[in-house]
Amino acid sequence: MKHQLNARRLLCPLPVIRTQDKIATLKTGDLLEVICTDPGVKSDIPVWCRMNGHQIQNIQEQDGEISITISVQNSP
Amino acid sequence: MSKQPKAVALISGGLDSLLAVKVIQEQGVYVEGINFFTGFCVEGHTHAVRKKQQNKPKRNNALWVAEQLGIKLHIIDIVEEYKDIVLNPKHGYGANMNPCLDCKGFMVKKATEWIEAHHFDFVITGEVVGQRPMSQRHDTMPVIAAESGCGERLVRPLCGQLLPPTLAEKEGWIQRDKLLSFSGRNRTPQIRLAKRYGFVDYAQPAGGCCFLTDQNYSKKLLDLWQHRPTRNYTLDDIILLKMGRHIRPKPYFKLIIGREEGENNFLRGYRKEFTHIYATSHTGPLVLLDGKWLNDEDRTLSLRIIARYTQGKNADTVSLDVVDKNGNSQTFTVSPLQANNILHDWYL
Ligand code: SF4
Numbered sequence: 036m037k038h039q040l041n042a043r044r045l046l047c048p049l050p051v052i053r054t055q056d057k058i059a060t061l062k063t064g065d066l067l068e069v070i071c072t073d074p075g076v077k078s079d080i081p082v083w084c085r086m087n088g089h090q091i092q093n094i095q096e097q098d099g100e101i102s103i104t105i106s107v108q109n110s111p
Numbered sequence: 112m113s114k115q116p117k118a119v120a121l122i123s124g125g126l127d128s129l130l131a132v133k134v135i136q137e138q139g140v141y142v143e144g145i146n147f148f149t150g151f152c153v154e155g156h157t158h159a160v161r162k163k164q165q166n167k168p169k170r171n172n173a174l175w176v177a178e179q180l181g182i183k184l185h186i187i188d189i190v191e192e193y194k195d196i197v198l199n200p201k202h203g204y205g206a207n208m209n210p211c212l213d214c215k216g217f218m219v220k221k222a223t224e225w226i227e228a229h230h231f232d233f234v235i236t237g238e239v240v241g242q243r244p245m246s247q248r249h250d251t252m253p254v255i256a257a258e259s260g261c262g263e264r265l266v267r268p269l270c271g272q273l274l275p276p277t278l279a280e281k282e283g284w285i286q287r288d289k290l291l292s293f294s295g296r297n298r299t300p301q302i303r304l305a306k307r308y309g310f311v312d313y314a315q316p317a318g319g320c321c322f323l324t325d326q327n328y329s330k331k332l333l334d335l336w337q338h339r340p341t342r343n344y345t346l347d348d349i350i351l352l353k354m355g356r357h358i359r360p361k362p363y364f365k366l367i368i369g370r371e372e373g374e375n376n377f378l379r380g381y382r383k384e385f386t387h388i389y390a391t392s393h394t395g396p397l398v399l400l401d402g403k404w405l406n407d408e409d410r411t412l413s414l415r416i417i418a419r420y421t422q423g424k425n426a427d428t429v430s431l432d433v434v435d436k437n438g439n440s441q442t443f444t445v446s447p448l449q450a451n452n453i454l455h456d457w458y459l
């Protein structure tokens with residue numbers, strides 16, 4: 036299932052916190068698209084995903100918005 | 112084989128917590144990290160917003176530290192609960208509005224609750240005896256251990272040899288002679304140890320780990336409290352105190368003036384919560400009105416101050432749009448105030 040998280044206008048580390056809390060409610064294989072405006076997420080969300088075993092599928096930037104799609108790898 | 116002991120470490124993103132975890136990892140303990148987000152953290156915010164800093168690499172130092180150590184990091188939002196610590200610190204404030212002793216006690220208490228819920232064995236902090244005037248003194252460090260409920264389960268690896276033995280030492284999970292005996296404000300031992308471990312490019316924040324130790328920030332926070340019916344605050348309130356130039360010409364309103372493009376863009380995001388003002392005849396900042404104007408003189412004074420911060424500061428007149436929260440806009444033309452007519456006391 037694909038989910039979306041609106042993290043626009045949130046400054047780091049809040050987009051990471053919201054991503055972390057959202058992912059805790061998802062299942063392995065779910066996709067989460069996080070939409071942010073703080074450029075710090077381009078480094079922070081991938082680092083957080085690496086340390087928790089989730090995979091970044093895509094990072095796109097357009098008109099000041101950054102969209103990061105994560106493939107959730109939660110243990111059962 | 113006995114089970115591998117597990118610890119959780121408070122990770123601020125600075126050098127001390129990085130080293131403290133490393134010292135414990137070297138003894139075979141499994142470690143995860145916790146970083147508490149209070150809203151006052153030096154991390155992120157202004158760094159993320161200000162355009163002129165955008166050529167510097169942006170990273171969250173707590174995440175960076177955790178990645179260097181190869182540990183998981185849990186970032187926990189404590190903004191709401193933390194208000195009581197800032198508003199009513201039992202042990203009072205430090206040199207500025209920093210309630211360090213209550214803050215450390217609260218964070219260790221939260222970490223203790225975490226280890227109990229997750230079946231971990233002890234808590235690690237990067238505290239050093241004598242390093243901070245309030246929370247890291249020989250007489251106050253036991254207060255943190257006692258009031259947090261962590262007690263003997265609190266390990267401070269960087270100065271552990273100077274403190275009474277902890278549960279982790281008594282149980283043989285870690286060896287006391289492998290702990291360190293750092294004390295005082297001299298950072299040389301930490302820098303030497305970082306070099307030995309091969310850590311480079313770590314963050315070295317001056318002062319403290321949060322804005323509450325900053326004199327200018329504290330002044331703005333006190334001003335906010337003095338001019339509101341209650342001292343309660345929102346996350347937006349405390350973030351806005353980090354942004355822009357704050358000028359209070361009257362007790363019932365202040366102006367928040369963007370200092371550069373990044374801040375202007377950020378402040379524009381609040382246009383549905385505040386009246387905002389910008390010059391139309393010249394290039395200039397985006398300004399938020401916090402409070403309200405009681406009469407035309409208040410408005411004219413504000414617009415003349417703002418005109419002073421536009422490229423038309425030496426022009427005869429500057430035109431500005433005032434847009435209320437609902438998007439209703441009015442244009443006014445004023446003469447910019449001379450610099451010496453903006454009273455020193457108005458600057459926060
Ligand atoms: S500097 Fe800030 S975060 Fe650090 S102990 Fe003091 S009040 Fe807490």
